[in-house]
Amino acid sequence: MDTDLPSLPNSLEARDRRSLVHGLTDLARHLEIGPKIIESGRGVWVSDGEGRTYLEGMSGLWCISLGYGQERLIAACEAQMRKLAYYHLTNHKGHPAPIELAEKLLEIAPVPMSHVWFANSGSESADCAARLCWYYWNAVGQPQKRKFLAHDRAYHGNTIAAASLTGTSYAHEGFNLPLDGFLHVATPHYLTGAQPDETEEQFVARLLAELEARILAEGPETIAAFFTEPVMAAGGVIVPPEGYFDGLQRLLNKHDILLVADEVVTAFGRTGEMFGTTRMGLEPDLIVLAKGLTSAYIPMSALMMNARIFDAISAYSGRLGIFGLTMTYSGHPVAAAVAREAIALYEELAIPERTKALEPVLLGGLRDRLGGHPNVGDIRGTGLLAGVQLVARRDPLTLFDASARFGPRVAALAEDNGLIVRAIGDTIAICPPLVIDEAEIAQLVDRLARAIEAAAAEPGA
Ligand SMILES: Cc1ncc(COP(=O)(O)O)c(C=O)c1O
Known part of the structure; x- marks a missing residue:
């Protein structure tokens, strides 16, 4: 097994690989690629150790509903x-x-x-x-x-x-x-x-x-x-x-x-x-x-x-x-x-009412931008909880073979675009902090759409 550490043996990435067991992770692969370290958060945004910020489209693990920095x-x-x-x-x-x-x-x-x-x-x-x-x-x-x-x-x-x-x-x-x-x-x-x-x-x-x-x-x-x-x-x-x-x-x-x-x-x-x-x-x-x-x-x-x-x-x-x-x-x-x-x-903050009002902004935004995409078979959800089902073909509706790993590829490309979402097989899960505003929802939709378009344009997709 490859346990070579990065060139900086005392980097957080190297120390993580030497010391931590991660859940819902391929542990052998983790020893090879190490973690992405998230160091700080504000509102719906998190930052990594290299100064990049990401829209946290999953509230971490569906949980940081009020966003970061709530005094x-x-x-x-x-x-x-x-x-x-x-x-x-x-x-x-x-x-x-x-x-x-x-x-x-x-x-x-x-x-x-x-x-x-x-x-x-x-x-x-x-x-x-x-x-x-x-x-x-x-x-x-x-x-x-x-x-x-x-x-x-x-x-x-x-x-x-x-x-x-x-x-x-x-x-x-x-x-x-x-x-x-x-x-x-x-x-x-x-x-x-x-x-x-x-x-x-x-x-x-x-x-x-x-x-x-x-x-x-x-x-x-x-x-x-x-x-x-x-x-x-x-x-x-x-x-x-x-x-x-x-x-x-x-x-x-x-x-x-x-x-x-x-x-x-x-x-x-x-x-x-x-x-x-x-x-x-x-x-x-x-x-x-x-x-x-x-x-x-x-x-x-x-x-x-x-x-x-x-x-x-x-x-x-x-x-x-x-x-x-x-x-x-x-x-x-x-x-x-x-x-x-x-x-x-x-x-x-009237969060339930606010969420109800933002539901059409998120789901409508996803449908407007992605509803016609040949690799999007379904956009579903309620409130600020949404799933975008990626498919090999819309008509007739044909799911991807799991080995295609299209969903994980989309999630990785979204991360390159500064958006954290989760691929559950070929469903992209979206669950942003409930304090998200309309402009941030528009950014989320745009970053995800660009990731799906880029994944679909890759050879063999
Ligand atoms: C619906 C549901 N129930 C239970 C759990 C378990 O919660 P925890 O991870 O805090 O143990 C989760 C975690 O994601 C969940 O989504």
């Missing part, structure tokens, strides 16, 4: 560190910051919620959600309800249960996952999932019929919960077709299966509503939050649960004598203070 978040962090840098929530202890944050989350919740559990990452909260579902069904005397359903291509995180819920092979392969009883059903994506000549309505009806058949085959009495993202972000920015979630919700109610909404990406204005649950008309029993909760200024996640869940688990823990879930940093006061301030900013 109020920095001040909230510092003030809380000075007052009470740490306390915990175990053994009947409490402290103000997580109480205030939990109250606020319950106030703005998209459906009536009763209590909040805090953790440190989306993965942990998704894991905790799975555990709470098990605990709940044990509490109500149905311990056989243990299986979980989630979508193929869903992303729910990377701890063991969360990675098992995740429906992508990279989270499983080589890791002995998924765990037994974590089942995946068809992705509600018409473009890649429809049969020839199937209308969108027929596609939805077929998926729901297949889902019900699966539930009956497994036995509804064995299924604890269904996990879904309101919009599947990391799976390729997939907005389920009209009618899909209505039908899904009806099936879950009919078969007494809990619904967990994973709002790690979609909450806090991303879809043009404070919560994607509202935009998509879901009625979850549990809601997983992270990322935008603190606008990624500090790690924190949350799990909201309704009264059905909380009343049962609190009574059960009374019988057991303890609720055995615990984490040192659950409700960390500094993270909670930052999250509370972030929510104040989402409200004061």
Whole structure:
């Protein structure tokens, strides 16, 4: 393996290769090519160590929703560190910051919620959600309800249960996952999932019929919960077709299966509503939050649960004598203070309304500039979350062979143009900080369009 270091052995690139393990990265290749080091950020822009700036079209990893340099978040962090840098929530202890944050989350919740559990990452909260579902069904005397359903291509995180819920092979392969009883059903994506000549309505009806058949085959009495993202972000920015979630919700109610909404990406204005649950008309029993909760200024996640869940688990823990879930940093006061301030900013800046108003600017801009391009098969999204599906041919619609790596090539060329986006296969994902303005959206669209045009003009494309 090539482990030659760059000519400057003490450069950050060389030190990175000697010291760090990177996620979602080909580690062998990383030893050869090293990292791009990002050193600073301001608003929707980040700069590398060589003085180049990039429009951060992905909010980092779908998370820095309020952009870089938000002084109020920095001040909230510092003030809380000075007052009470740490306390915990175990053994009947409490402290103000997580109480205030939990109250606020319950106030703005998209459906009536009763209590909040805090953790440190989306993965942990998704894991905790799975555990709470098990605990709940044990509490109500149905311990056989243990299986979980989630979508193929869903992303729910990377701890063991969360990675098992995740429906992508990279989270499983080589890791002995998924765990037994974590089942995946068809992705509600018409473009890649429809049969020839199937209308969108027929596609939805077929998926729901297949889902019900699966539930009956497994036995509804064995299924604890269904996990879904309101919009599947990391799976390729997939907005389920009209009618899909209505039908899904009806099936879950009919078969007494809990619904967990994973709002790690979609909450806090991303879809043009404070919560994607509202935009998509879901009625979850549990809601997983992270990322935008603190606008990624500090790690924190949350799990909201309704009264059905909380009343049962609190009574059960009374019988057991303890609720055995615990984490040192659950409700960390500094993270909670930052999250509370972030929510104040989402409200004061009217971020959901602003996002709704900018949705046609982003999606319309992409469609105007790229809608007729022969390698663009679909432009989809909601709010400031968009996906541009690259295709080998539009008519008949022909997807690229994965080995063509057209999407990654477009993302690399966009980066040369000063725009960071993410290629999920041949979907270019776009998820800019929600503080982006119209002129910056125009730059984003232009830089991406030029990258697609350049990739299409390359020999062999
Ligand atoms: C929908 C969704 N759920 C859960 C997670 C996991 O969150 P984390 O990376 O904070 O563990 C992610 C991360 O991208 C996500 O997109």
